[in-house]
Every structure is written in structure tokens, then in C-alpha cells.
Amino acid sequence: MQGDRRAAALEAVLMVVDEPVSSAELAATLELPEPEVEELLTGLAAEYDAAGRGFELRSVAGGWRFYSRPEFAEIVSHYVLEGQTSRLTQAALETLAVIAYRQPVPRSRVAAIRGVNVDSVVRTLVSRGLVEEAGTDPESGAILYQTTSYFLERLGIGSVAELPRLSPHLPGLDELGAIEFER
Amino acid sequence: MQGDRRAAALEAVLMVVDEPVSSAELAATLELPEPEVEELLTGLAAEYDAAGRGFELRSVAGGWRFYSRPEFAEIVSHYVLEGQTSRLTQAALETLAVIAYRQPVPRSRVAAIRGVNVDSVVRTLVSRGLVEEAGTDPESGAILYQTTSYFLERLGIGSVAELPRLSPHLPGLDELGAIEFER
């Protein structure tokens, strides 16, 4: 397959996907080496950016997908009412933050950190697709929770490893010594 | 709005809408005369054709939509059929059941009842022809979903009214009628 044809084939496949597709999957479909596919995708994304197209191609949550460009959000939102409009409450955001950095984590631990019962907030996060169950704690039998790939997508990052570091937000940590803070 | 920006705004909308959109509707959203929008759309379609992009912009049944280019149909169908099964997943079946008994219903309500995000499952059910859009909720503007006649056919019943009553399976469901599931 020639250069332009390969890129066009990727465009054709990406037209019908409804969630991010990994370069490995695309490479398998096109029967091409993955690094070559990565290069083609990066090239396409740069091309759309340079040409100021109304759409962009982005790699988030470990996969590639077409998005509308943010500057046209107002116009696009006339057509895409659902899901995007409802904002998370402060309580939901804080609970989400704790789960993101402590996953997999039982609700009781999140509650202990936030100082309030988080049951209904966690249920809301689950039904919004941002958080999911992740088995049970072998010791206590409590259900563990983790963030979903939809969460990564909504945050525009590739993996949990790309979350902002927590330590800069913990002033005086050095003075506390031995207490453990992950990540 | 300048020439390029107008075309880009059209691209942004068309890249993310599911249903074909008429030029009249696009003209109203962009506050531009319809002939101008028609011209821009025709221009974009010609541009994609000339550049040999993997997608094309077509006007079908009075509406415009992005499609994958037929030339790549083989690769795309290979991708689409990969991993497809002829059975619905448990998640899809339960979602279908909720829609069948609560129709017409917005996705958010189905998500609240099932306790998980159902966006992608609902799209699968739509692709499978079991569920279809049924207008929008007058209050929230959310898209409503209902089952199709193909669903009735598969289930072997003549109409939704012939669905078995739920009460034998779940005593007290009638009392649940009034309970609001959304949060």
C-alpha cells in the first residue's frame, strides 16, 4: 500500500470507530508494522492541525479517535446536547481525585480521606462511566474501585501515569517524615 | 466568519453528529445563508475527493454526513467484523430489557437504572437494529430511545403491549413505578 493510501485507509477505519482505537489494532487491520502506523497517525494529526481543519485526530486513553476542534465547541454543542453538559459537583470531583490516585481503592478509604460518606457520589461516578468496580479486597472483601478509560479520555490523557503529580500539592510533607504518600 | 473558518465549523459539526444534517439546519446554526452553506459543503466534498482522503462527505436523503470512502470498504469491514459475535452480551441484553420496559427513555435514565454508563451499548443496539431514536425529551432535550419492529420480530411478539408483565418476576415492581431513579 502506498504512503497516501495507507494514511487514507487509516482515515477510513477511524470514520467508523466509536471509541479510541490503539495503533496496534489499526496496524493489525492494515497489516502494517505498528511504528509505521504510529508515524502515519501522528502525520495526519499534524496535517489537520496545520490546515486548521474543524476536526482533530488525538491519541487519548491509549487509542486514536477523531474529535471536533475545541474552538468550535459552541457550534457543535447545538448538536451534541447529552452527556457533556452536566458538570460534576465539587464532592464528585474530590471523590474522583481520591479514587484516581489511590486506585484500586475501597469506598471506606475514600470516605476516610474525604471525611464524609461517599456511597452515593461513587454510584454517580459509576453511572457516569468515570469509575468502575475492580474486584474485591482479598482481606476485607470490600469492593475496590478504579477509574475507567473513559475517565482518561475525558481528561485527555493516555494513562493514569500521566496524572499530575500529587506531591507538589502536599506542602509540609517533608516535615511529616515517614508517612507514606503514593504517587 | 471567514471562509476557512466557516468550512472548518461545518467540518467540526459533521465529524461528530450521528444523523445526517440538512444544509438548512447547518445554515441556521452558523447563521449563514443556506446557498452559501451548500456551496461550502460541496467545496469540502470535492476537496476530500481530490485529495483522496479516506473519508468522504455525502448528501444522503437530504442530509450531510461523513462516511468512510467505499474504496476502503474491504479494510473497514475487516475491522468491523473483527471480534464480532452473533450474540448480544449480557450488558446489551439488560440494557435492551430496560429500554423495552421503559420506552421511550433517555440513555441517562437507563444508566441510572443499570448503575453503569450505557452509551456504547446503546450504540451497539442501534447498529443491531434493535433500538432506535424516538425524538427528544421536551424538558431535557435528551434523545429518547425505543425498541424497533425488528426487536418485536426477534422476540416473536406483535407489539410492545404483549411483553410479559414484570410483576410475576419482581413482586412489588408496580410500587417502584413512582420511584425516581435519576440522581
Add this chain to the structure above:
Amino acid sequence: MEHLSHPPEGESGSASGFEVRLENFTGPFDALLSLITKRRLDITEVALATVTDDFIAYIRAMQERGEEWALDEASEFLVIAATLLDLKAARLLPQGEVEDEEDVARLEARDLLFARLLQYKAFKEIAGIFGETLEAEGRRFPRAVSLEPSFAALLPELVWQHTPEQFAALAAKAFAPKEAPPSEVGLTHLHAPPVSVREQAAIIGARLRVGGAQTFRALTADAESRLVVVARFLALLEMFRDRAVAFEQAAPLGELSVRWTAGQDWTAERLSEEYDDEPQEEREEQHAG
């Protein structure tokens, strides 16, 4: 691939408008908190009652100006104030020489409370970043369209084996209320004080139900140690949170009167595990609305 950015230095997660005026400190509540967490100010030197009065006055003033009741700010204040109170209580407990393991554990518990406060603040800031990022990212809409009809037609014919009755059973299952999943047992990171808050709550409950409203002074008159007074105070806070009691106080620092508001079937078992290392399933269940 983009990375999330940190907020500029010195910028706090929320710009709280609430200012504190104390003998030894005047400034934003956030700044007070920061001094305490950095141990530049001793928590025992902070008059929490004054801070609370100031906050209530602040919220009232906002309401009078017709501004929206700042629910987030109020609940945040409550969480932080409660933690400060925990902290202060831990500090005020008799300590003396560090002689046995219990004392060491108590000192560690104090550090853990510091840690908890810091942790809470850190997550609050991160939550702010999440909120901003989600909003910015929300301006991008993903292409999530249903399959083009020509490809949908290629999908293998569905194998459908459900009778209408089986399908109805599925529906019933989907509609059945989900059982609240079990919660974890115990909060091992918090210390177990020698005086049980729950026990003290049971004592207070028994007296109030029989004797009607009583002052805090009367309720603690027979306390054999300061620790018991502290435990009864914490118990009252817990009972208040559980709506078992109501407080009346004519003037700041005036006599505190406690009134029973729960039914006869209330038991201290309902109370939280926070101070006593006990299973907390019960409470979780009851609050799972």
C-alpha cells in the same frame, strides 16, 4: 499527547473569601490552615469556637447580601473544622512522658491527623485541576457515531434464543434494586483511644432519654478524667451528626444545653467507627440513601 498542567505557584484550589480574625492570627482561612499544617502555629492556640462564629457570620452576611448560599464552601469548612477539632482533641489528651507504647501510638496518631488534613487539601487542589481539565476537554466532542448502514448490514445475524418470559426475567433482574456492596472493615490508621466514644455516647444517650435536656457541664460532671470529657464531647458531636441530639446555646461560650431528638430505639451502635476501631458497615448501610 498532552499532560495536565499544575496551577501556578501559590494559587489555592478555591479562593475562599472567608477571613479569620484571631488574637494570634488574621487572614484567610486557607492561610491559617497552611500555618497549622506547617506547624508554624500550634493548633491548641487556635480558638476554634471563634473561627466557627466568624464563619457563621460570614455565611449570614453573604445570605443577607442576597448572594448564593455557598454550599461547597460551607461543607469544605465543616470537613476542615472537624479535622482541626480531631487534631486539637488529640493534642489536648494528657500525654506526659513518653513511656509506653500507647503514648507513642498517640503521638503517631497526631501525625496521622496532620497527614489526613494535608491529604484532604491536596485532593481538593487536584479536584480543582480535574474540574478545569474536564471543562476544557469538554469542548472537544468525540466522533461516536453508529455504524454506517452498509457496514451494519454485514454484521452476522443475531442469534436470539430468549422467549418473551426469559426476556422479562432479564428485565426484572435489571430493575431489581442493587444491593449495597459490603464495605471495608475498620480504619486501622486511626488510633484506638482507651476511652470508647461509643460507650460514652451510650451513657449520654441513657441519661438524656431519662432526664430530659441537660447542660454539657452536667453531662460531664462525673467524668473521672479529662480524657472522658473529651470522649463525651466527641460522642456528642457524633450524636449530633446522627441527629440523635440537638444543641442550644444562648450566647457564644455560654452554657451548652443538650436535648434528645432521636427515638427510643436509637443505640450508640449506630455511631461512627471514627474514634473506635469497630466495623463501620452498619453506618454505611444506613447512609446509603
